[in-house]
Amino acid sequence: MYKIILWDLDNTLLDFFSAEAFSLNRRFDENGLGECTVEMARRFDAINNKYWQLLEEEKLTRSEALTQRFAEFFKNEGITFNGSLERFNQAFELGLADEVFFVENSLELVASLKGEFSQYAVTNGAVVVQNKRLQKSGFDKLFDGVFISEGVGFDKPSVEFFNYVFKNIPPCKREEVIIIGDSLTSDMLGGNNANITTCWYNPAGKKNTVGAKIDYEIKTLNDVLKII
16 A cells, blocks of 8 residues: 655654753753753753744744744743854754664664665754764664755745655655654644645644644554554
8 A cells, every 4th residue: 555654753763852851961061051950851842842833834944943942941941041042052953963762663663664665754854963863873774765854945844845755756656655753733734735644653642733634643653564
């Protein structure tokens, strides 16, 4: 039925929050900002998600979103930071690739499907950061191709992002393609915009608050095997 799998990366195959908390701790230490607790990291994660959604909705530029998230975070936490937000962000993003944290048995799952399906990573993010994470995790050797929003020039869930993907993979029918991801706003709405099958990875049992059309919903990654 399906020949091509489009995999989201963050919080689908790689644990973004753990990488985020790790990098935040390093940046706090480097800048003498004290301890960044798990609770603080979770509050930043909520702010970060908000700004990525604004970016997806094209309400902010990438540069605005990536720096303003830290401006709001520092203000909310009562942290005085007199340095460059741009430099802090650059160090934070590069630090996301310093340690690899997997979601469940994601590496083994993708490896088991290699050869049986064509598999591609479709991710929003910076090229240098995501490529480094893919290489360090070993996913770069498993995927047939990687599409990163910064390199594509458009972010998920835009039609332009997915049109770029389809122009750069072997010819196929849309009904032969499935996208698997955790994000309603970028992955599921993106799949709707691309007119392909959607599989929502939703381990926390969240509600569909954006009206995205969900073809399949899974709580563990291995449930993908029941679908494909």
